[in-house]
Amino acid sequence: MTGGAGSTKGGAARRIDPALLWLIMLAATVRLPIALLTVYHHPDEIWQYIEPAYGLVTGDWIRTWDIRLGIRSWLIPLAMLPPVWLGHAIDPSGELHLVLPRVAMALASLGAVWAAWSLGARAGRQHAIAAAFVAAIWVDFAYFAVRPSSDSFSALAILPGLALLVRFRDGGVRRDAVIGGFLLGLGFITRFPLGPALAIPFLWAGRCEVRRAWIPLLGGALGGVMVDVVANAVMGEWPLLWIYNNVFANVVANRSHAYGIEPASWYLRVIAWEWMFAGVLILPSLVFGAKRYPMLLATPLAVIAVHSGIGHKEYRFILLGVMLLVLLAAIGSVDLMNWLARNGQKSVPKRRFALLLVLWMALSVHLGAVQPFAVNWTIGQAPLKALRTARSVPGLCGVATYRIRDVPFMSRAMLNREVPVLLLDGVASAKLAQPRYNVAIAPIEHLGELPQAYRFAGCMSPTAPLFEQQYCVAVRPGPCTEPAGVFDYNRQLIAKDL
Template sequence: MAGGAGNVAGATQRRIDPALAWLLVLALAFRIPISLFTVYHHADEVWQYIEPAYGLITGDWIRTWDIRLGIRSWLIPLVMVGPVWLGHALDPTGELHLILPRLCVAVASLGTVWAGWSLGMRISRTHAITAAFVAAIWVDFAYFASRTSSDTFSVLAILPGLALLVRFRDSANRRDAMVGGFLLGLGFITRFPLGPALAVPFLWAGRAEFRRAWLPLLLGAGGGVLCDGLANLAMGETPLVWIYNNVFANVVADRSHAYGVEVPEWYFQVLIWQWQWIGILLVPSALLGLKRYPMLGLTAIAVIAIHSAIGHKEYRFILLAVLLTILLSAIGSVDLAQILAAWRKRAFGRPGLAILLGMWLTASAQVAATEPFVINWAVGKAPLRAMRVVRSQPGFCGLATYRIRDVPFVSRAVLNRKGQALLIDGPQAPRLAAQTQPRYNVAVVPAEHRGELPSAYRFVGCMPPKKPLFEQQYCVFRREGPCTEPAGNLDYNAVLIRADK
């Protein structure tokens, strides 16, 4: 009888809390529409990860300088092969192979909601509900959840890993240390500049306990790195050499500086611009959360400090620090609300929690709807619409991009049509466009250069159509008739090699 009671108790403990279950559903309700509505945050999501996966399936893909120099791991493209293959198999002429990877990553992002719940539950159920709610609805969590980039992959692994390390320090369960170490190892190998910052949770969790802590931590982290080694071995590459190539290209050769260099305080300027008045409440809440979890705060500070020292800066590079700060603020906001309630000699009950969650939802909507974040909702839409128009042209056999600023612009995964691709640019572009007409019957050209195309090409439309003419960078033209010559030296990949792009 006692054994039966114990089994019932164990089953009860393993059953998911209904509040957490509903918060996971809420998270999906935010993430799935964003996955369908948005295209990409940064071009790397397509050209460095989806494009190689598509190439492994079809044998046809655009190779950028990153790929040719070997500065990228094959781990993420190989992970993407499954959803890309399935999407292409179910919808060979459509875009399901672009959508399914985003949906898969969005589902994987539910681990961040669990991480918030786990960290909050150590304090109280109210803290757990608040932290998980914020992880479900805050715009940075929801928007980046479906991005097929190394930045998102690393965060989706690291946040649950950090929660497991915290749980390990409470329970001394070596499995938590091993799984947490594995997730942090994956997070490191998918975004290796985070390595110095990840030393903070490793040192905090390991301390001076080799057998109890460091052994499972290192075994787990080694397993994460091993996944990367096996992925690259499967593609005929020497494991981890891509990291050396990446550092050499971006640090020694300064390739990343071509994409912009910012001052050290740039990240703080962007965060102040993004949060604006919301920061008045975020800062004190984050400080209270920092008292609860100093290790998480130190990790966030380390991420920002390391990336502030690097010349080329992008918001996505400090995504881990941003999400940790928001999580700490969510946890601290409960403490702040309880302090205010006690000061007013009132109980902080369900009405107070509902008001607090409503404030978080309002703040998230404010960030999402104002600059600088609001710009993200339209990124990638104009190129995708242009490709839709291109592939809908009857008799399509060859595409030429003519003096397009964004190089690369053509993605075989986005185009998803057979037919040769040409890149025409430079001072001789008008002459080349006229001489090579038999090689292409569809062209994409900025509105400012539309008059330079041969007269045989008729205007189809510009993207984005509602913008002023000088902002319409993707105008589609077509001519009647087939393609009778090969792409030759204007082949898109061949021109990329010559231009070193």
């Protein structure tokens, strides 16, 4: 193994290149504001992971259909439990318990920067710097790094795992195989549809060496899976039963089809839309990167191919594939610069190398500032503002959602108040339940259907057109005199199978 990773032959201790430390600091600087200023990319981040963790802290939480059917592992909610508990302990009436999990993810994601450095360093120090720099600043890496979701968990475990498998093939250190296998096993169990793609690096690293490679690799991978087994056993669940439930619900019963299905070409079209003219740099750089790492090209292509065969598609499902393609292009971009210069040198002149990094930065900033990516920066802000407004009402005694299209909308973790929460879906229920709530959240077109006692308090998307105002708050003076009863949010979710 060569380059600036600081490794030496004979098992000597590895130095840490100062450039790597600076790049890790850069990555933290980019990620922390995103952790503080964004809410969520997909509702699963709250309702499937933060909400159960909050429920373990407070004893009260909203349970959606997939929680009730047992198709989710407890591993990620338990991983989020420490930052949720700490945030609630420090600021029991605020939102720190929502922020600290994103900060924890941001810090955990710094391992991906090391992984990029390690992979690039096999070709040279400039390759290491370019790869780690892109991992630090590229919009997909930075934005999804702070997301407490299975997609981010999986990718952030697998990237350093892949780097360790490469290092194992170079140096033969069994510890690298064990830890690398563990991280890939952990990445697999947090997003099991990645299994076919992860078989590629396992086969590449193991080859035909049973004792030297396969025993530590499989031992490590089994350890990663056992983390999930233990997490669910702690919560009283049977080992891996959630995977069976998940496959049955989404493949046999087709529950996921309710959220939309797309053709097989959807991911390729979305990637082309996301990258736009950045593909002028990424695609030729991929060619050069693939020459150095065919395995790192085959793995993301398998990720995309497997998920293209699944009807319900979301960009976050192929996050690992996108990250690997960009990382491979970052490594290859240094070789591309050398090829374009045709100077026969092993390194790019410093000025041109600096321009290459500036180009990567400019492309990342531009792609993050325009559609389709730009919409991600404000997702979840309006719902959080609505619940923030509700919790600030003096004398709050009950909160109802009325004809909100997004179900679930109510989150105990986001509301963070011990008051009844109700789900109402018609004029009759809104009138009948009036003694049970004094704050209502509804789309603007339905505010007039609430009883006359409720007064408009504001809508949460002031810059959006009137017809897009989906989260408006109305307040009734006076106390609540009855419990939520049959209108309780969880009871209504069960009744409606939501």
